[in-house]
Amino acid sequence: MKVIISIDPIRFPLTGIGRYTYELIRHLKKNDAIADLAYFSGRRVVNELPMANQTSAGVEGVDFSTLKRWVQRNPVASEAYRQFLPFIQRHALKNYADYLYHGPNFYLPATPGLKVATFHDLSPFTWAHCHPPERVRFMQKEIGRTLKTADALITDSEYTRKELAEYFSWPLERIHTVPLASSPEFFPRAAHEVQPVLAEYGLEPGEYSLYVGTIEPRKNLITLLDAYSRLPVNLRQRWPLILAGYKGWQSDAIHARIHQAEREGWAKYLGFTPAEHLPLLYSGARLFVFPSHYEGFGLPVLEAMSSGVPVVCSNSSSLPEVVGDVALMTAPDDVAGFTDLLRRGLEDDNWRSQASAQGIDRAALFSWAGCAQATTDVYRSVLQHL
Structure with a gap:
């Protein structure tokens, strides 16, 4: 199978969803079932993962992470960005129709192929009062788009799987629980x-x-x-x-x-x-x-x-x-x-x-290798239901 996965969540130092994305990719690269693994970075396909010593500066020194935060805080800019981005993404991904796309952080771009997204929780909906309103508006709209286009969803826990199915009336059989893991640097020390x-x-x-x-x-x-x-x-x-x-x-x-x-x-x-x-x-x-x-x-x-x-x-x-x-x-x-x-x-x-x-x-029951294997199984189930 051929897979393309978003690397936008990977920001150093790694935390939360960034850690999940990085470890998942690192172990997917070792899986023989995946013939080709490509990475999507917001607006373009790239061949390498970000490194810890890299910045988010893009063309002509523009810091895209800073720009994104500004856009999300500005309602007019946020909506304009949200409406315009699919056109950019569709153009960037037009030659990847035969790839399964995985969005590891809720969102899915406008891509012609099969799509899978990971939902880590439903806090933008169920705990919206605990997030900045502008972030909630942006996430709710983008998550709504994901739910309309995804072929399958992944959650970190069975709790979120059932919550997601009930809250959005999504078919439970199309939502798959894939637990996370702790990384090797966490172990007992003297x-x-x-x-x-x-x-x-x-x-x-x-x-x-x-x-x-x-x-x-x-x-x-x-x-x-x-x-x-x-x-x-x-x-x-x-x-x-x-x-x-x-x-x-x-x-x-x-x-x-x-x-x-x-x-x-x-x-x-x-x-x-x-x-x-x-x-x-x-x-x-x-x-x-x-x-x-x-x-x-x-x-x-x-x-x-x-x-x-x-x-x-x-x-x-x-x-x-x-x-x-x-x-x-x-x-x-x-x-x-x-x-x-x-x-x-x-x-x-x-x-x-x-x-x-x-x-x-x-x-020890949780491992990133196990997470990657279970994720590959989800990819396979989506491809088998073509």
Whole structure:
């Protein structure tokens, strides 16, 4: 089979959908069932994947990623861009009618061949209030176009597969669950291996709880902070809560709460940490916490388990699929319940030892090679139904 896949999500340092796209392509290249694999970059077909040292500057130095962000913030420009782009894409892809096109980030271009798109979650629809309105408008319109033209859809979890089918009345048999994986750099490390990097943040191995993710309302961090504040003060100060991630939309109230906890001596916000530091921050944590209201998959909990770190998380959306019976879970709005689980996660050494070992085994069930093979199976099923 011949496949062309969008590489637009690949931006370094790799996170989320960019990581998924990069790892998927890296393993698809090894699959003998794919005779030719080409890449589509917004407006043209290219032969190589982006490299970490490349910028997004295009013709005559135009930074297309910056331009795209400006367009999405401007309603008139956004709609004009959305209407005009299909003509550019159709021209760029006119000689690829015999290729199956895969959009790994919701969107599909105007292409004459068969098409598959990956939906990572439905937050632009079900949690629209947690995204900037201009982004929601753009995504809802483009996702609507995808749903009209796709031959099959892929989701990261069974939860999203069923949610997608129900929300849009799409045939369930044309939606395929293909789980994600954590990358090889997430694995257990000895204290002396993580000590130098942790020292840069004023941290000690095994002496903190960790949250990794965007600072935004959907991640339910006010509940986490409220729950942590209910722990005995000596416990909070001995094992402070460390938060790492981008400052997201509508996060001012969350940051105010974090600053209050920092003043009280039991929390610290690191901002967005370098990609090479993140696996060591995971490995050095005593406990990983993830109280999110809604996730299409929940890659951070898998990365924590791969790192041998016990997990406390919410029981919402797709998270139970990822953690199985390994993590301690409660309802996302249960502050008292989270406090109880946090205390157990920090103090119960028997559970911690068991959760660490079982988490490593659980995480090993997910692999990027498996993701690529299951994706190839989806391609094959689409081609067989010609």
